[in-house]
Every structure is written in C-alpha cells, then in structure tokens.
Amino acid sequence: MFQNRTEALALALPAALFAAIVFLVPVAILLSEGFRTADGWSIQAYIDFFSMPLNQKVFLRTLRLGLTVTFVAAIIGYAAAYAIVTLPPSSKGKMIGLVVLPLMISPVARTYAWIVILGRTGIVNQALMTVGLTDGPVRFLFTETAVFIGLLQLFLPLMIISLISALENLPRDAVPAARVLGANWFQVFWKVLLPLTREGLVIGGTLVFTGSLTAYITPAILGGSKVLMLETLLYQQVTVANNFVSASIIALILILMSFAANILLRRIASARNSK
Amino acid sequence: MTLKALLGAAAALSMTAGLAQAQEKTLTISVYSFAQDEFNEILYKPFEEKCGCKVVVETGNSVERLAKMEANKTNPVIDMAVMSMADSLSAARQDLIDTIDTSRLTNYDKLYDIAKDPNGDGKSVGYTFYSTSIVYRTDKMEIESWGDLLKDDIAPHVAFPNVTTNQGPPALYMLGKAMGSDSPDLTAPIDAVAEKADDIVTFYVRSSQLVQLMQQEEILAAPIGRFAWAPFAKLDLPLAWATPKEGQTGGMNVMVVTKGSKNRDLALEFMDFWLSTDIQTKLAEAMVDSPANKDVKVSEEVANNITFGEDTAKSLKLLPSEVILDHRDQWLAEWNAKVGQ
Amino acid sequence: MTQKLYTWTILSLVLVFLIGPFLIITAASFSAGDTLAFPPEGFSFKWIVKVFTVESFRESFVTSIILAVGGTLTALILGIPASYAMSRYKLPGAETVRFLVSLPIVVPGIIVGLALLRYFVIPLGISISLALFVAHTALVLPYAVRVVSASLNNLRSDMEEAAVLLGSTRFGAFMRIVLPNIRGGVLAAFILGFVTSFNQVPVSLFLSGPGVRTLPIDMLGYMEIVFDPSIAALSSLLAFFSIGIVFAAERFLGFSRYV
Structure with missing residues (x-):
C-alpha cells in the first residue's frame, strides 16, 4: 500500500471529475425535476406517481423480472463459468470467444431473432407440439416469459465472463481438495466457490440486474405495451407525453433499485466471507 | 500507442464534426426514417446537383423530432422538417416553426386543396397522405366493420395500434363509430379494447413488425396505414385491404420550416422541388409516398398500392389536429389506466 | 470422466441458448x-x-467504430490510473471516487441522453459529436474501472513494492510490472467497453443530430419501416467482424490466458 496522497489523488481525480461534470451534474438536474414544482420543492409528484395502479404494476413487474433474470443468470453462470475454467487453455479461449460472441451482436437483431423462435410457427412451438406437450401453439410473444428469455440471453454472457475472471484466480486444487475432503457440490459452492468469487458475483449480478432494469429494446419488442417495464414506460412518457416529471421519477427509481441491488449483493457476498 | 490511437480517433471525430460546417451551402432536414435509399436517389441527390449544395438528413419519428426541435429552440440545427399534421400544429403552438411563404412554391397550386394549408395556420404544407384501414386474412375471417376486430373469434388474432402511434387514435375513433359513438374522447372504444386486452395479441408501435407477425400467423388482422401495405402485398398469403362500412381513416404528413433557420431560401427551394410533379410521380412509382400533387399520373398497378386521388383523400374520416392535440394526454392516461392493466 | 460429461453438457446447452439466435x-x-x-x-x-x-x-458504421474505439480508449486512460489509485494507495475519498466512476452504469441510458442534451449540449453549445463521444466515454468508464480493478486486486502488490524499494519509479514499476500482468484485464475491459458502446441505443437516441448517427440507431430507424432480412444480414456481418477481432486477440495476445 502506497501512502502518497497527492499522487493518489492525481491518479484518481481525472476520472472522478470527468464523471462528475459530464454525468452527475446533468443527471442530477434532471432528477431534481421530479421534486420541483411551481411553488418550491415537494414529493407530491411521487405520491401521484405511485397512486396510479399502472405505475405500481409496472414497478413490481420490473423488480420481479430483474430479480429472476439475475438469479437464473447466476445459477447458469456458475455452472458455465466453472465448466469453462476447467477446460484446457486452447479450448478455453475459443469457448470464451463463443460466450462473448452474442454480446457483439446488436441487441436489436438478437431480440428480433426471438420473434422467429418463439412465434406460433417457431421452433419452440414446433418442438412442444411434436413432443405432445401442447395441442395448439402456445403464445409466447408479448408475454413476460418472452421478455424473461430475451433478457436472460442478453445478459447471461456478462455474468459468465465476470465469474470466469473470478474463478480464474481460484487455487487450481481448491475444488478437488474440498471434494476429496467429503464436501458435496452444494457445500463446495457455499463454502469454497462463493466466498472466493464474491467480487465476480457482485460485478456480474450488478451488471445483469441493472442491465435488465434499463434494457429498452427487449421489453419494447418482445413485451410491447402489454408488458410495460419501467424503461419502456419512461420512454413513452418522454417521447409521447413529453412528461419529464414522470421520466425523472422513473429514472430515480431505477437508479435506487440498481444501488440497492449492488449493496445487497455486496452484503450477501461479504457475510459469507466473514464466517 | 494507445495515445496515438486516441489522437487519431479524436482527429477523425473532429473531422466528421467539421465536415458539415466546411460546406458553404448546407440544407439540414429532418424526415421519417423509411425508404431513405429511394429518397436519396429520387430526391436528395438530384436536388444537390440542382442547387450545388449539400443535403444533410436526420431521421426519426415525428414525436422525437418535435422533442429535439423544442430542445434546440434557441439555436435550431434543422432548416426544414416533415411531420404529422398534429405534431406540426403542436410545433406551431410551441412557436418552433414559421409561416411558409407559399408564393415561393411554384408547385403550390398543383396541390390538392386539403394539402394546401391543412391546419389553417399557414405554417404547414401537406406532401403526402395515406388511408388507414384493416389488413386481414381473407381465408380466416371477414371484416366488414371496424367493430369486427373485437369479435370473440377475431380479437385473439389482432394486433391493434398503440394509442401512442399515429394510427392508434384514428383506429380507436373508427372503432367508436362502429359502436355508435362519435365522441373524440374515445372513452367507449378504449373501454371496449380494454375488455379484450388480454386476448389481443399486441398493441403495436412499429408497423414494420406486423409483416413478420402476419407471415408467421401470429396475427391475422391489423389496422395499418396504407404506406405500410406494399410489403404485405408481396407476402404469399390471401390478404386483403378491408373497406369497412364506417369508412377508412388516415392521415397526412406535412412539411414545415424551422423558426430561426439560416437557410430559409434553400429550404423553400427544396420543398418546391419535392412537391414538383416529376418528383412526386417518381416517389409514387417507387411506392414510397402517395402524391399530394394533383398533376401526378400513375399506372393502375401503382395507384392500387398507394392512396391515390383526391376523391380517396376527401373520403377519409380524419381526426382534426386540434382534437388529437387536445385529447392526447387524456387518451394516454385512459389507455394506460384501462388497457395497460 | 463425469467431469468432462458435466462440462460439455453444460456448455452445449448454454451455447445453444446464447448462439442459437445468432x-x-x-x-x-x-x-x-x-x-x-x-x-x-x-x-x-x-x-x-x-x-x-x-x-x-x-x-x-464509421461513426460507431470511431466512437467505440475512441470512447473506450479514453475511458481506459482515465480509468486505469483511477483503478490503480484505488487498489494500491490510501486514497482519500476512495468511496466517492468509486461511486462517481460507477455512476454511468446505474443511470438508464435514455435519461443520460436526455440529461446531456438538455443540460450540457444546449446550454453550452456543444456539438452532438462531442456530446456522443463524452457520453460513450462515460458509459464505458465503469466497465474499465471495474474490470481493471478486479485484475489489480487479484495481482499481488509485493513485486511492484519491491521494485519501488529497489529504486524504480512508481511509473516505471507500473509500466514494467503491473501493466504486463493486467494486460488481459485491460483487454477484457476494452472488448467489454467497445461492445457496450457499439451496441448502445438509448443514450444515442437523443444524441443524434443531422449527419451524426450511430449504427444501432440507424438500424432501428431502418427497421421501423422496412422489415426485411437486410438487418439480419448486417447483424451477421457485424458479428463476423467481431469474431475476427476476438480471434485476432486470442491469436496475437493470448486472450484466454488473461481473462
């Protein structure tokens, strides 16, 4: 640990100032619009906002989808990341490339692909009907399920690569050693993997949760106005109703939710670690 | 090495930024994003050659454009824009656009009367109009009235325009007419749609998406604007354009000039060029825009695929701009409260 | 053997889900x-x-490439020193710095675009190009700081401390010891940042002006009216372009050894 404070500040200030000036200031002004009224400051707009059933519903739906996507992404993410780090170096690189690949594809195009896949005549429905699970085509499009699938596919790679970075630093023999000592897979995960990879989980979890909250294209295309989420509601308020107060309120809600998720994940991870 | 690359990037970036300013005569326009290839060939390039200037094009939908114009009010970046009739009235009310000096438009007299000054404030000129009706699968259903859309066996196969789109309020208005209500508050039709909200496949925002949904039989019927018809006609499906007994609705798109624009002369020259018989004919033949110029003559095949002729234009049951503007917030609130549940 | 079976079952399922749509x-x-x-x-x-x-x-396409490369490099130039300060120094107000640089990730893109347009571009008369560049840099900054910080935290600091004790400057120690060791993290941050910026839609939605438009916005606008496979064709071309980059990174830099 170096002690020189001036040097430390000189290194950190450019980034901090940059973020403060081009980011914090304009966004803060916009957020303040939710509290500003003709006669001064008030939280009346917030009370009005939450008294509307549609807004309550959209809020709960966004929270629910964000949490489920993050949870499922973490489970699949650990399984996949662990599988990848145990690969020999040559295939590992290719596998990471393949996992990262979908991130390179425009979310617009990826979301449209799901329309083809999840449609009434799509592959999923054909498979379901061939196996005999349903008689007629199931409606997936413009439901929460479709949005969930789209978001999971969009953000799972972020979870996997965050966890790979973390797992890479795990001592090679930690898991086999725990297994030899008689731990079952659940214990291995809870006692060995989770504490040693908490940084990765916090990064990945925050990326996935925040990403799901603020994704616009996926809920817009796969959910449409039947499955409004906070971000699509916000967009509607800005472009259609020119309602910057609602937009400001939704923005603050989204920001607070992201922070809460980050803090919560940190808590969970460090609580495990301190035991 | 990174620094070098950064400098390179910064230099390249400032070059792109400087490019627009480097040209002496530049006309900046804001238009709908569709068919830009065709517009480029038919309209922009020939105009650039004619005026010896550069046309810079910004694309986006009508509402976004209005929001940006409002934001850039003090220092307008756009010289000329096209938008929906209602949005042009809104722009006029916000004092974002100027009166158009129609004496400078040599083709003005060739326009259909309804296109000449649609809002009656002298601040817009119509350049294209379209009808709105229902596209549907003739082998699966019959559509004789707007009300048919909400029948029990049809509603689960319908994509209805969202109230936020240009097609939403007119479609709701026609639905209201079918139910015997002529009221512009649209309460009756919104209630009726709300009752079937779970059945209706989706409340669409982009009509382009419907071709896909129609092709994979996700939907079998949808109210659309005629400008979106061409790709449906190309599908190998038994599709028809309904002629409901309540009539068809529709809309008009208009040209406006930005208040405080420094290139007013060029903007007017461009508008006149766009309204000329030659350009309007070419745009109609490319099935891009239906003409507002009455001298335009097209083949029967083309006429069938666009909204052609003054009689057609006059027969459309249009919602006046004032009505749309005055009720927009109420419609949205009511829609969100009832249909959005 | 069961390990191998597990590995390949999991990976094939995940890949079908992730790559299938592509x-x-x-x-x-x-x-x-x-x-x-x-x-x-x-x-x-x-x-x-x-x-x-x-x-x-x-x-x-050119606009998006310049933005993504320029924005990400700027974010790394700002972010690496900041990460280094946070992980190796007793930085006064470290939490504030961490908070500030991670802000852009939690603010919805559309609000960022709108806020920058209304309170940055218009009052200060800044060009849309510069606003886009600044916005994209800010967006990438959290990724740069987080990924680089993670690599730095996983790198033992005793070697560079030893080098400093032995008379090397801190900058020299950083360049010769730290940077080569966090190369993978930096590259990962670059790729993550590039992708984030390149695919960004909501921020650029309001920050597009006449003649200045990013590729995703262009695609979205195009798709709004025309729905034909050309968007699919463009997407797959872009994806192959990206695969090329990842392969090159793997081939010349040994990507997988570092990530």
Whole structure:
C-alpha cells in the first residue's frame, strides 16, 4: 500500500471529475425535476406517481423480472463459468470467444431473432407440439416469459465472463481438495466457490440486474405495451407525453433499485466471507 | 500507442464534426426514417446537383423530432422538417416553426386543396397522405366493420395500434363509430379494447413488425396505414385491404420550416422541388409516398398500392389536429389506466 | 470422466441458448424471401449485397467504430490510473471516487441522453459529436474501472513494492510490472467497453443530430419501416467482424490466458 496522497489523488481525480461534470451534474438536474414544482420543492409528484395502479404494476413487474433474470443468470453462470475454467487453455479461449460472441451482436437483431423462435410457427412451438406437450401453439410473444428469455440471453454472457475472471484466480486444487475432503457440490459452492468469487458475483449480478432494469429494446419488442417495464414506460412518457416529471421519477427509481441491488449483493457476498 | 490511437480517433471525430460546417451551402432536414435509399436517389441527390449544395438528413419519428426541435429552440440545427399534421400544429403552438411563404412554391397550386394549408395556420404544407384501414386474412375471417376486430373469434388474432402511434387514435375513433359513438374522447372504444386486452395479441408501435407477425400467423388482422401495405402485398398469403362500412381513416404528413433557420431560401427551394410533379410521380412509382400533387399520373398497378386521388383523400374520416392535440394526454392516461392493466 | 460429461453438457446447452439466435439470424440473412424467417426461403446473397449499397449504414458504421474505439480508449486512460489509485494507495475519498466512476452504469441510458442534451449540449453549445463521444466515454468508464480493478486486486502488490524499494519509479514499476500482468484485464475491459458502446441505443437516441448517427440507431430507424432480412444480414456481418477481432486477440495476445 502506497501512502502518497497527492499522487493518489492525481491518479484518481481525472476520472472522478470527468464523471462528475459530464454525468452527475446533468443527471442530477434532471432528477431534481421530479421534486420541483411551481411553488418550491415537494414529493407530491411521487405520491401521484405511485397512486396510479399502472405505475405500481409496472414497478413490481420490473423488480420481479430483474430479480429472476439475475438469479437464473447466476445459477447458469456458475455452472458455465466453472465448466469453462476447467477446460484446457486452447479450448478455453475459443469457448470464451463463443460466450462473448452474442454480446457483439446488436441487441436489436438478437431480440428480433426471438420473434422467429418463439412465434406460433417457431421452433419452440414446433418442438412442444411434436413432443405432445401442447395441442395448439402456445403464445409466447408479448408475454413476460418472452421478455424473461430475451433478457436472460442478453445478459447471461456478462455474468459468465465476470465469474470466469473470478474463478480464474481460484487455487487450481481448491475444488478437488474440498471434494476429496467429503464436501458435496452444494457445500463446495457455499463454502469454497462463493466466498472466493464474491467480487465476480457482485460485478456480474450488478451488471445483469441493472442491465435488465434499463434494457429498452427487449421489453419494447418482445413485451410491447402489454408488458410495460419501467424503461419502456419512461420512454413513452418522454417521447409521447413529453412528461419529464414522470421520466425523472422513473429514472430515480431505477437508479435506487440498481444501488440497492449492488449493496445487497455486496452484503450477501461479504457475510459469507466473514464466517 | 494507445495515445496515438486516441489522437487519431479524436482527429477523425473532429473531422466528421467539421465536415458539415466546411460546406458553404448546407440544407439540414429532418424526415421519417423509411425508404431513405429511394429518397436519396429520387430526391436528395438530384436536388444537390440542382442547387450545388449539400443535403444533410436526420431521421426519426415525428414525436422525437418535435422533442429535439423544442430542445434546440434557441439555436435550431434543422432548416426544414416533415411531420404529422398534429405534431406540426403542436410545433406551431410551441412557436418552433414559421409561416411558409407559399408564393415561393411554384408547385403550390398543383396541390390538392386539403394539402394546401391543412391546419389553417399557414405554417404547414401537406406532401403526402395515406388511408388507414384493416389488413386481414381473407381465408380466416371477414371484416366488414371496424367493430369486427373485437369479435370473440377475431380479437385473439389482432394486433391493434398503440394509442401512442399515429394510427392508434384514428383506429380507436373508427372503432367508436362502429359502436355508435362519435365522441373524440374515445372513452367507449378504449373501454371496449380494454375488455379484450388480454386476448389481443399486441398493441403495436412499429408497423414494420406486423409483416413478420402476419407471415408467421401470429396475427391475422391489423389496422395499418396504407404506406405500410406494399410489403404485405408481396407476402404469399390471401390478404386483403378491408373497406369497412364506417369508412377508412388516415392521415397526412406535412412539411414545415424551422423558426430561426439560416437557410430559409434553400429550404423553400427544396420543398418546391419535392412537391414538383416529376418528383412526386417518381416517389409514387417507387411506392414510397402517395402524391399530394394533383398533376401526378400513375399506372393502375401503382395507384392500387398507394392512396391515390383526391376523391380517396376527401373520403377519409380524419381526426382534426386540434382534437388529437387536445385529447392526447387524456387518451394516454385512459389507455394506460384501462388497457395497460 | 463425469467431469468432462458435466462440462460439455453444460456448455452445449448454454451455447445453444446464447448462439442459437445468432445462427438463425445468419441463416435468415441468406434467405431469398422478403421477411425474416427460419428456415429461410431459398438461398441468395441479395440481402448481404444490399447492406453494402445502403450509404447511411456505411457512414454510421464509421461513426460507431470511431466512437467505440475512441470512447473506450479514453475511458481506459482515465480509468486505469483511477483503478490503480484505488487498489494500491490510501486514497482519500476512495468511496466517492468509486461511486462517481460507477455512476454511468446505474443511470438508464435514455435519461443520460436526455440529461446531456438538455443540460450540457444546449446550454453550452456543444456539438452532438462531442456530446456522443463524452457520453460513450462515460458509459464505458465503469466497465474499465471495474474490470481493471478486479485484475489489480487479484495481482499481488509485493513485486511492484519491491521494485519501488529497489529504486524504480512508481511509473516505471507500473509500466514494467503491473501493466504486463493486467494486460488481459485491460483487454477484457476494452472488448467489454467497445461492445457496450457499439451496441448502445438509448443514450444515442437523443444524441443524434443531422449527419451524426450511430449504427444501432440507424438500424432501428431502418427497421421501423422496412422489415426485411437486410438487418439480419448486417447483424451477421457485424458479428463476423467481431469474431475476427476476438480471434485476432486470442491469436496475437493470448486472450484466454488473461481473462
């Protein structure tokens, strides 16, 4: 640990100032619009906002989808990341490339692909009907399920690569050693993997949760106005109703939710670690 | 090495930024994003050659454009824009656009009367109009009235325009007419749609998406604007354009000039060029825009695929701009409260 | 043996989920039909060819590349020193710095775009190009700081401390010891940042002006009215372009050893 404070500040200030000036200031002004009224400051707009059933519903739906996507992404993410780090170096690189690949594809195009896949005549429905699970085509499009699938596919790679970075630093023999000592897979995960990879989980979890909250294209295309989420509601308020107060309120809600998720994940991870 | 690359990037970036300013005569326009290839060939390039200037094009939908114009009010970046009739009235009310000096438009007299000054404030000129009706699968259903859309066996196969789109309020208005209500508050039709909200496949925002949904039989019927018809006609499906007994609705798109624009002369020259018989004919033949110029003559095949002729234009049951503007917030609130549940 | 079975079962399932839609998009771009469909109707190159004939795609592609590369490099130049300060120094107000640089990730893109347009571009008379550049840099900054910080925290600090004790400057120690060791993290941050910026839609939605438009915005606008496989063709071309980058990174830098 170096002690020189001036040097430390000189290194950190450019980034901090940059973020403060081009980011914090304009966004803060916009957020303040939710509290500003003709006669001064008030939280009346917030009370009005939450008294509307549609807004309550959209809020709960966004929270629910964000949490489920993050949870499922973490489970699949650990399984996949662990599988990848145990690969020999040559295939590992290719596998990471393949996992990262979908991130390179425009979310617009990826979301449209799901329309083809999840449609009434799509592959999923054909498979379901061939196996005999349903008689007629199931409606997936413009439901929460479709949005969930789209978001999971969009953000799972972020979870996997965050966890790979973390797992890479795990001592090679930690898991086999725990297994030899008689731990079952659940214990291995809870006692060995989770504490040693908490940084990765916090990064990945925050990326996935925040990403799901603020994704616009996926809920817009796969959910449409039947499955409004906070971000699509916000967009509607800005472009259609020119309602910057609602937009400001939704923005603050989204920001607070992201922070809460980050803090919560940190808590969970460090609580495990301190035991 | 990174620094070098950064400098390179910064230099390249400032070059792109400087490019627009480097040209002496530049006309900046804001238009709908569709068919830009065709517009480029038919309209922009020939105009650039004619005026010896550069046309810079910004694309986006009508509402976004209005929001940006409002934001850039003090220092307008756009010289000329096209938008929906209602949005042009809104722009006029916000004092974002100027009166158009129609004496400078040599083709003005060739326009259909309804296109000449649609809002009656002298601040817009119509350049294209379209009808709105229902596209549907003739082998699966019959559509004789707007009300048919909400029948029990049809509603689960319908994509209805969202109230936020240009097609939403007119479609709701026609639905209201079918139910015997002529009221512009649209309460009756919104209630009726709300009752079937779970059945209706989706409340669409982009009509382009419907071709896909129609092709994979996700939907079998949808109210659309005629400008979106061409790709449906190309599908190998038994599709028809309904002629409901309540009539068809529709809309008009208009040209406006930005208040405080420094290139007013060029903007007017461009508008006149766009309204000329030659350009309007070419745009109609490319099935891009239906003409507002009455001298335009097209083949029967083309006429069938666009909204052609003054009689057609006059027969459309249009919602006046004032009505749309005055009720927009109420419609949205009511829609969100009832249909959005 | 069971380990191998586990590995491959998991990976094939995950890859089908992640890559499947991409394969469908690719297949659809070779369609001879007029709509996005799978299986595609017939085979042709017409949509691939069409992509190259759309002039605005070429222009917005260049804009997006410049933005993504320039923005990400700037974010790294700002972010690496900050990460280093946070992980190796007793930094006064470290939490504030961490908070500030991670802000852009939690603020919804559309609010960022709107806020920058209303309170930065217009009152200060800044050009849209510069605003876009600044916005994209800010967006990438959290990724740069987080990924680089993670690599730094996983790198033992005793070697560089030893080098400093032995008379090397801190900058020298950083360049010779730290940087080579966190190269993978930096590259990962670059790729993550590039992708984030390149695919960004909501921020750029309001920050697009006449003649200045990013590729995704252009695609979205195009798709708003035209729905044909050319968007699929463009997407798969872009994806192959990206695979090329990842392969090159793997080949020349040994990507996988570091990530």
